[in-house]
Amino acid sequence: SQTIHQWPATLVQPVGSPLSLECTVEGTSNPNLYWYRQAAGRGLQLLFYSVGIGQISSEVPQNLSASRPQDRQFILSSKKLLLSDSGFYLCAWSVAWGIETQYFGPGTRLLVL
């Protein structure tokens, strides 16, 4: 069966510090991968998606970047965090073809102070 992992679960970082959140998927090959953010009191927003290694599409301009160094690994990064980067970050995967269900990871709660 497939599983999706995210870490860390929670993170408190000072403004201006770097960020690296990791997501890995087990039990499937060549998945589509997604990073979402849920800011406090707001709905989920798609940040990045990837259809393959090294292939990243950004949905909104922002202070963040994403990378996919391996087939089942998706990393969300920032060189310098802003207060507005605080939120709940969710990684998700789906089968890479057709209209498919997305499966979400447990999320990382980030607080930038």
Place this chain on the structure above:
Amino acid sequence: KNEVEQSPQNLTAQEGEFITINCSYSVGISALHWLQQHPGGGIVSLFMLSSGKKKHGRLIATINIQEKHSSLHITASHPRDSAVYICAADGGAQKLVFGQGTRLTINP
């Protein structure tokens, strides 16, 4: 105006009641997703539908493509159904646009 609108934003009901949550969208879609977010933040996919109706246990999801409207129903609601329910429109390439969510509280 958001591309995906849910109503109500908050819903409180007594155990056993029939629950309906509505979702309207203004974009063309290939599928409509219903998600459940638990208090800890974890999200579970409940349904993905592009036409008609789907049922899973006490949950039923319907969609009317012509009216751009979907509903999620819960029969015989239970306190464990308390969660935030989110609809999301897949406009293509599995890029989801989310509603703001409906916070459901079922009191015993």
